[in-house]
Amino acid sequence: MTPEVGTLACTAAGGLVVGVEAEVYRIAPEDVQGLIFAGRPAPVILSRVRHVRGIVTGEVTIEGHAALHPAGRAVVVHTRAGSWIVPLVSFRRVARGEAASAPLFPLIPEVGL
Template structure:
């Protein structure tokens, strides 16, 4: 099964929203800066809110990570649901607020054993 395309958008606080396969994950503003300027991998998190009998609980989990590819021209986002790629220039434009969003393209890894 091939992952669906996704969208990358900016938050008001300067972080990024990764929207893929009906899930919304986030990259914190400080992690976005570290990813862009230092090339350090950034955790991709998801907040889940559960309501059980009037009690509301919230938990934040790390769903994957985002890293600059070895060539330095794209960012690969690895999540439990699959992997996506976005050009580094597009991610930078969204992070700076110059673009409202950018498309995420599914990354299909070749099966070496076929």
């Protein structure tokens, strides 16, 4: 199964929302800054809310990470569901709030021949 195209969007607090394959992941504002300015990988977080017998419980887990591509021109988002890439220029525009969203393109894993 190949990964679907995803979407990168900004939040009012300055973080980012990564929407892929019916899941909504988040990258915290301080992690976005560390990724853009220092090149530090950023954790990609998934929040789940469960309703069990009238009790609401929440669970926050790190499901992957976002990192600069070795060429330095793109950001690669890795999750358990797959990997996606977005140009660094688009990532920065969304992070600064200059663009509402940007598409994430699936990375197809290399197949050994």
